[in-house]
Amino acid sequence: MTNMQAAEVRTTCPYCGVGCGVLAKVAADGEVSVRGDPDHPANFGRLCSKGSALAETLGLEERLLHPEIRGRRAGWDEALDLVASTFSGTIAEHGPDSAAFYVSGQLLTEDYYVANKLMKGFIGSANIDTNSRLCMASSVAGHRRAFGSDTVPGTYEDLELADLVVLVGSNLAWCHPVLYQRIAAAKEKRPGMKVVLVDPRRTMTADIADLHLAIAPDGDVALFLGLLAFLAEREALDRAYIAAHTTGFEEALAAASELGMAEIARRSGLDEEMLLRFFALFAETPKTVTVYSQGVNQSASGTDKVNAIINCHLATGRIGRPGAGPFSVTGQPNAMGGREVGGLANMLAAHMEIENPVHRDRVRRFWNAPTVAEKPGLKAVDMFRAVADGRIKALWIMATNPVDSMPDADVVEAAIKVCPFVVVSDVSAEADTIRHAHVKLPAAAWGEKDGTVTNSERRISRQRPFLPMPGEARPDWWIIAEVGKRMGFEEAFSHTSPAEIFAEHAALSGFENGGERDFDIGVHADVGAGAYEELEPFQWPAPATGSTPLWPAGHLPLKGGDQPASAVSPIAGVAEGATRLKLPISPLEGEMAGRPEGSGGDFTQSSITPTPARRADPLLKGERKAASRFFADGGFYTLDRKARFVAVGPTAETRPGDEYPLILNTGRVRDHWHTMTRTGQSPRLSQHLAEPFVEIHPADAARRGIGDADIVRVSSTRGDVLVRALLTGRQRQGSVFAPMHWTDRFSSRGRIDALVAPLTDAISGQPALKHAAVRTEKFPARAFGFAVTSQRPVSIDADYWALARCRHGWRVELAFAEEKTDWAAFAQTLFGADEGAELLAYHDRDAGQHRIAAFDGDRLAGALFAAPGPVAVSRGWAADQLGETHAGQRSRFRIVAGRAGADRPDAGAMVCSCFSVGANQIAAAVAAGCASVEAIGEVLKAGTNCGSCRSEIRAIVNAGRVQAAE
Template sequence: MTQTTASTCCYCGVGCGVLIEHDQQRILGVSGDPQHPANLGRLCSKGASLHQSSDPAARLLHPQLRLGKGLARSRIDWDSALDHAAEVIGRSIAEHGPDSVAFYVSGQLLTEDYYVFNKLARALVGTHNIDSNSRLCMSSAVVGYKRSLGADAPPCSYEDIEQSDCVLIAGSNMANAHPVLFGRLREAKSSRPEMRVIVIDPRRSETCELADLHLALQPGTDVALFHGILHILLWEGWIDREFIEQHTEGFDALKALVRDYTPTMVSELCGIHQDDLQQAARLIGSAPRLLSLWCMGLNQSTAGSAKNNALINLHLATGQIGKPGSGPFSLTGQPNAMGGRETGTLANLLPGHRDAGNLQHLHEVADYWGIPALPERPGLSAIELFEAVRNGRIKALWIACSNPAQSLPDQQLVQQALAICPFVVVQEAFATSETCQFADLLLPAASWGEKDGMVTNSERRISHVRAAIAPPGEARPDWRIAGDLAQRLEKQLRPGQRSLFAFDNPAQIYDEYKGLTAGRDLDCSGISHALIDRLGPQQWPFPAGAEAGKPRLYTDAQFPSADGRARFVAEHYQPPREKREARYPLLLNTGRLRDQWHGMTRTGTVARLFGSVDRAQLHLNPADMTSRRLREGQLMRVSSRRGNLVLPLHGDPAVASGQAFLPMHWGDRFLKGLGINVLTQPAFDPLSKQPELKQSAIRLDPVDLPWSCFLLVEGDVQQRFSALRPLFDSLDYAAFALSGNERPALVVRAAHASAADSDWLEQIDRLLGVDQGPVLAYDDPRRAIGKRVRIEQQRIQAIRLSGETLAADWLLAAWQSGEADSELRRWFLAPFSSPPGGARTEPDRTLCSCMDVRQSAIHAGLQRGLDLPGLQRELRCGNGCGSCLAEIRQLVDRHQQAAQAATQEAP
């Protein structure tokens, strides 16, 4: 019998409520929860396919241990695994001190998981060396809020999106990164056309669909832009002098600083027209209610803190904070990065929005935990931590629910560090994570739908994540793994004393944690699992005795600073660390795809999510391609000062000349060569320690790889992936993807400087199952061309093309159609590899992932005379999260323009 369990999505920081359909053994489906205030029933393509991400073949099911570098891991039981970990960590503490041990955790952990890890590191091991991958996405926002407003507290709510008059989106491609929120903005602007939207982004991203004004500034010049806008606001008198005088400090210093940021200087520096700068200032200065939304474009920078503060300066100068529809609102990247900030799971933080460098805060937490003291030396942030691993200072590294072998910049350094670290523990749900290969001890963790606890979304709303089914195999919840290790370490480090980790369930952990928030800006002392189950998700602060949380902060213009005032921060513009120069003439930007998330550890198991983009491509302005005599799809060696990758080119007019763009998701699992972050730089903001992942100087060099290969095989996708992937390490280029929906398949595209030998091809054929049975085969040894296709019951099961692959997309479409017609059979036995005349030679992309609508269906609808509303009615495209609407609208416009041109040319 099927049941429904209300829970929360495990992807971005929107924190959407989901309803999990299950039979207590398997998750069968998922839908949006119409009662959850974050999403009101909406889901994006990723959230709507969560039930498909539970592929058991991708999961880690049992503890595994290896007793030496280079040796294979063997399955062991939990007691032996944790006993071994405790023994090694205890020995490291005894021989090298507490700071020889470090923990690197994740913005995807639950609040209770964070709390136990924090207590384990700081109270028991005695180190502040615990950091989170949230360092890569939100630490600059933390610094920005604290410096300007006094506390790390986003003051707004999602409902402010509907109530604002002017929405400023800076460094965020909301349409892809936060589709549900973008949908709310789209609907708000549709119902209130007078609302104005300003988008600040070097690239004309999908979010620009809604923009009344797009400021395509030069990468990294945001501080200068915000100072330039404030210069105009001052000149025109569009500031709130009463608010400034009564509720802020530091305005005179900022006023003196921005005097130099004239429209002429700023327009030249930022690469925008003065008229656009003036228009932006006019929209901001005249708006009754101003809301700003930002994400990685501001945060991932060596000046990320300054960018955050320069933007918040605009709100303080105009008094646009603490009222409906107004305020500075950072968008969180991970589902519980906010919970990590609240529990202190960054090396410089402590639970309850305290600072690890503050003696009073250290004493408060130590007293609460009942221990003599906490270490006074601050811990290492992510980049510093992995450098310490590489130079031997860190002897034991515990990684939980994170994939640093994909996500951190300068991957050559990171993977060197992981390879030489004496003891690496990886606590992970998915065995396919790139980091798993470095684990000396591999521990299976519970995942979404299998664990229970709290998360906090971008608007400070706390939701209950509920388990629907039991974890598979021997997987355990993260808090229990950390707690079980801690109890073993206590026998060495605190013998005979009361356990600090006598937790039986997550509710008990939360009840202990919330005491550290009482009386603080984030007071959660009135919240419990039972209260959330009774009242639904609630926003903090929610002190004991409260009946509801606060939808917005600072409504009384009182700020959590020593004097109750907000602070203007006056800092000059500093350029990005790397600049274009003769050897590296392009500036690389990274960002998100609509249908993938982070390192694809989870989304990479869902075939349908590859339908829109199935390989990493370097996006380049078409004019730059023309001037360099480059062509679409051409393979290039893309090099930075740290490493290089071979990638195909994609002409993209959304990218400005002199710049390039890469989606950040592709790691070494799906793209040979250590992934996108082999190119990015580890330089970081001096205050937030957040790396500058957004700006890296690169160069392009053509590569001659005349021999190519295309593979497709359906069934047992994860197992075939594991078997095939190592065989491509010897080739110059290889890209891996999944395809299909009901019949998932593995798809491989590869190229090399010379033809593969016969032994390699025979291994491939065996793994594909095209070495025997009902297989059509053609070989041309002189040209090193070979073709194999396995057809059973009139359906293609597997394909291997080698030596020449012009027909790859045609064959992929034939496989998707489900029928192997006579034309295909004749083609396979013919002495050429191009597809039949008139056949489609480009991939049939999925434009609407929510409704699985392909580009060919859109074109067919347009040919039948359908307009956008007609396509939505008939095909249902765009009726899910709506992120595809911008691209579909472009196709509609191009079709209509072509039809009008044809009409005008007709006699």
């Protein structure tokens, strides 16, 4: 621990796919502090609100610290023996496909690699899939159809170099805030740069958009079909690129031309004038990047959407060039790393194909495995169907929470409950999924993990430990390897460190590659422990110099010692302005047969501002680093090395019916992450949006008698939830939006994915989480409540409740179908107050107003405010009272009155989480003369860190201007 405390540790953020560098430091008293790494090329020191609050999420309060078997504490040997023997026995009796692993983009690459190796190479089934299936599988399928490989062609630098950035189905400001800030900063420097936002909602990302296309749900294919036809009509195509580097253009254009402009407008929900503005802007701007995310991928037609976008870039040659290309941004920190090791059920490791016998044989020989799975396994939705119907009898869930995150979540939970044997390895002891596990295995958390992750621009970075593993927690790779040994595969799983696993992973990427495959980090095949520890962030490809060595059949590469890598990446020291680099390629058997010898995988290079020097890069010897891009001069990974245009037709129209007339779009909020097992521990992150909600257009709400802040029942054919109504003109009429974060741990009935049918894209298997038919109705609440309590409530007797952490305890939102007959008794139970606690109460039964406070000595144990409608009391002020001393009656009466003193102005609803600045503070600064977001930043610091609150600040500033004008 002493050496960990000696200096800041360079690691990588565990949230989204941006992959920001983090500097973490442990003080002598054990307090952890984090800041952005100014030298990391993904973020250059920036962190979002979630990243800035990482130190607040490291507590052990809800950690799983010891193995458990059926609810009792067990030792590691007993638990691992049981897992290994049960899986082995199940496989022996029912075959390899009776077992399954469901893994996660929260795993490090080394963890992912070992899990994939065990299931596909030694168990012999491909029944391993990942929660990344829920966020980027359609992008993978679209890449493979177009490029012959799952290749992201561009880099983050392209977002800053582009003259036009098209954001499709991506609320970048809230979901990838650091990339949003990089674009915003570039736009500020070059005002001529344009941003187009394609999204049914006017999200906070619209703050930097020059044009917002409020597209109809699933209207994206029609939009990009219309664009392709327009580009051809206006002769804005790159005919030379099409002829030299692609096939299938005429068929794709014919399919796109079947729809006239009127039909494009109808299907996209956009008027023709808006369409033509966008089409013309795209046509006349050569340096265009199209960034797409979950709004594209999470659809029953997600793969077609991806290919419709890629078609437009191939048709204009806008791919792999500085400032131009299609760009998929991933939702998880290691979704890309999982793709690299074959973490998806339909892929092999190192971007090889499970359907290809040559690839299977290659992987089998490299692993010296008894077999390799011969067919794709079950994708996530189908996997849990197989759990439900009994085909899968042994299930291992790693680092994810499918009871909340899967579509048809109630059915998924029921399936897990009846599965004969369920293992969960996780950090949290309280997640909704782990409560159904027969065996619980405590895994290492961020801050304790040691390994690598890959971000959305193919950049591999290290996650390094700066905290010891608590209790009996162990790394995921170690847990999996120990099970592999106990199943009889000791030699194959004899790894002793993540450095050894990474070296093996790197060696497999270069094994019999020679440029055949895009993913190649063979330069690290003999990385040792010392070089691995010092590994700098780098982008792939990073092949070994010269022809890739071919390992003899059945021979595993030596595990690296302490020697540094002997080979140097061929991209090292590329001169500024260099444009192409040939990779050597050898004609190989199978799908490589017939390729011209030497027709290697080309990729372009562009100069990039060098990373500020801090120490010599062991890979690049301190040389200037170049941003690697693919496909500017062709070199795709298909048989003929040409890209494939994919002829796609318009999405089949699914109109909501009379019973369920609205389209539900699920997604994320700014300060929470997935199912809140991490962010739910941070008081700061829990204050921005503290309860589950549904965004409804005011016109839709009025038709249903729903008012702002009412409790709303949202129902589908799968079930119903209770959430708070948020009326906003940002929401498209006919659609509603609800975040997916709330679970049974934090709300009474807020599990939004329980509403979503298990409808998937036929090609990618990705669920249509953005498109569920629902209805909304006002919940007939007779009473509402708000409470603060120093202890987490054990049980809450309310029809609607939502919990959120605050600095000194918990805050609780409440609603009741019937008014309580004894509010004091309810309050005491809620607070968990002792019988000796002093109660102070105010009741106006005629008005339905009740206020109760309980004091334990001079400290506030809890306070409850109840009313016939949504309670009007400052949440932040009330929560702060839990940390105050209340010795005098005046202070206590003030709590019951629900009013702050004149000396304690109410900060208002949280706007800037990074610096804990509320809406009232910003409004006061505006009234005092601050007339811009920048001025607010100078006075309050709000908006000066991650910047994801800047659009909210701007709205407050603009509202203040309007009031002043009146």
